[in-house]
Amino acid sequence: MNEMLEPAAVAAAEPTAASFCAFARDEESRRAIEQVAGELPFGRTMITAGTIRTAIEYLGAHRSPKVLMVDLSGSELPLTEIDELADVCEPGVTVVAFGEQNDVGLFRELVARGVGDYLVKPLSPGLVHESLLRALQGTGAGRRMNRLGRLVGVLGARGGVGATMIACGTAHAIATSRRRRVCLTDLELQSGTVALTFDLDPSHGLREALESPERIDSLFVDRAAAKVSELLHVLAAEEPLDEDCHPHPEALSPLLAELRSRFHFVVLDMPRPGSPLFLPCLEQLDELVLVADPSLAAMRDSLRVLQTLAKCSGACHPTVVLNRIGAYRTGELDPKEFENGIGRKIDLRIPFDAKTVAAALNAGQLSFAERGPVGQAIGTLARIVSRGPAREPRPLIRRLLAFWR
Ligand SMILES: Nc1ncnc2c1ncn2[C@@H]1O[C@H](COP(=O)(O)OP(=O)(O)O)[C@@H](O)[C@H]1O
Ligand SMILES: [Mg+2]
Structure with a gap:
């Protein structure tokens, strides 16, 4: 089952949190993510319009999913915001970030902060599929060991x-x-x-x-x-x-x-x-x-x-x-x-x-x-x-x- 839920509906359904959440600013990214999330064995999913700020606010008040996608485009301080996100999330989360900057330096800094992957827009279903599959496999026993x-x-x-x-x-x-x-x-x-x-x-x-x-x-x-x-x-x-x-x-x-x-x-x-x-x-x-x-x-x-x-x-x-x-x-x-x-x-x-x-x-x-x-x-x-x-x-x-x- 792969139902799409709005944030309010997920809040009502707590404590069974969504196992996959995505916050994307643009319609095109959301469509690509929705298509892939429907194909992968996530339980409950939540895909919604929003920036990394929206994600920080949401996760400060709700249970964390297993896999989280956040949109860094438009963020002036992406690394600071990733740090803030880390503070509100539970330790076991795998984060896939995406944005407009095609910058190896940014990618390295994000990975050094524990982000699982960084994708450059425009997001295609193929790109998202490959990354989410890795994220799903990464939530297995082997990788969780390091995130306790x-x-x-x-x-x-x-x-x-x-x-x-x-x-x-x-x-x-x-x-x-x-x-x-x-x-x-x-x-x-x-x-x-x-x-x-x-x-x-x-x-x-x-x-x-x-x-x-x-x-x-x-x-x-x-x-x-x-x-x-x-x-x-x-x-x-x-x-x-x-x-x-x-x-x-x-x-x-x-x-x-x-x-x-x-x-x-x-x-x-x-x-x-x-x-x-x-x-x-x-x-x-x-x-x-x-x-x-x-x-x-x-x-x-x-x-x-x-x-x-x-x-x-x-x-x-x-x-x-x-x-x-x-x-x-x-x-x-x-x-x-x-x-x-x-x-x-x-x-x-x-x-x-x-x-x-x-x-x-x-x-x-x-x-x-x-x-x-x-x-x-x-x-x-x-x-x-x-x-x-x-x-x-x-x-x-x-x-x-x-x-x-
Ligand atoms: N520093 C302290 N000042 C005043 N009362 C204390 C202090 N430390 C513990 N107590 C009290 O001592 C009693 C025993 O504490 P407790 O934490 O139950 O001990 P333990 O778990 O080691 O058996 C409790 O009534 C507790 O409120
Ligand atoms: Mg005791």
Whole structure:
């Protein structure tokens, strides 16, 4: 089936977004694209009049298609506009641009920004067919591998140290201040508190996916995730305590691959060490945030996690956060003592501030808006994990665009 839908109709049909969208200024280009889109195995298609600006506005508010064609003609700053488009699209999109300029320099710059192809007008059906066929093949497993969102794990050295608060706050901060699509996922199926934090109804979808990986398909996220906002989605469960949950470690890779093809960031409230998902999860992370409080028990458990990481070949370098500083007052470890105990520096210190955290919780969003010391620390953490470590000198925009390649 290959129906043509107007933007309004597609919006109404969300969340099943069009798998192919094209924005073309002129009738001739639209006709060529329509003819070819009808011949290729796209599901739902949307071909409409518009410039790249129209595409940016549309995709800022709607789900991205798998393949997108945009018209650069008339654009004075095509590269800047392609950068803006990259910011609003989901990572898994293949972009075919077209325009009037027959310029190898422009072509190279576009490709360097992650654009799949650039066609020079007038568009003929033959030209469009060849390019879209390549784009369709490019959306297969092989190419998507390079265009995945960043996976950030938040792990509490032990219970009660504030890992969930930090995971929720960081996910919210990345979505709001950095304007990136984020999926916050709670892998503790029975005792997780992410859904509770955001006052959301937990779904059974996550358990189903982890117990029966064959159910993970492109519609899974739409069925199972709850939307806190257009940019922040939450995947969390609250399975009954008297049932045995059996998440399969093998389900993790397909689940994360699906999430990472749709979101710029996947923030995981990590399962406890000892859970069957813990080690497979650790190996896939791009960033790990290890949270502790200044207690002897959390110091010991942080050291044990760091030792486990050192033995785990695929694990990344963790960011160590000391949270709830000042909660106990007496008997609390000094941060220096804590550093000596774990044999490395603390990267970020967060004070105990019941008032700020309670206010953020009451707002139902863990939105700190960088206010107060807790909010500022969460904002810093969001920058650390979303920009990547300092050893990566490329500016943020370049790395985000690398998702498309
Ligand atoms: N910096 C902080 N200041 C005040 N309260 C905090 C702080 N960090 C966490 N909390 C509170 O501590 C409790 C435990 O936090 P939580 O995130 O559930 O821990 P975990 O997920 O590690 O078990 C929650 O009530 C949370 O609101
Ligand atoms: Mg927790």
